[in-house]
Amino acid sequence: ELLPNTTLSIGMALDAMDEDRQGYENFVLNNNTPQYGVKGNLRRDEKNTLWNIDPYIQASW
Structure with a gap:
């Protein structure tokens, strides 16, 4: 294991609105x-x- 006891989340949040x-x-x-x-x-x-497009990377250790 490269980083023991570490959780890594990668994702993208997409939002749209018409008004x-x-x-x-x-x-x-x-x-x-x-x-x-x-x-x-x-x-x-x-x-x-x-x-709106928001890519993210989140790590917890």
């Missing part, structure tokens, strides 16, 4: 007066995609 997000104004204007609590104009329209 669609939309945000709306919380009001509309009627005759230049805001009416609150009503779904208004779209202010955010996002599509996010991410991924």
Whole structure:
């Protein structure tokens, strides 16, 4: 044995995420007066995609 009483782990962690997000104004204007609590104009329209690869080596002795 090269290293007695030693445990070695080798691996790879993979993660991925897709996200669609939309945000709306919380009001509309009627005759230049805001009416609150009503779904208004779209202010955010996002599509996010991410991924991650993490190789690792872990030893315990």
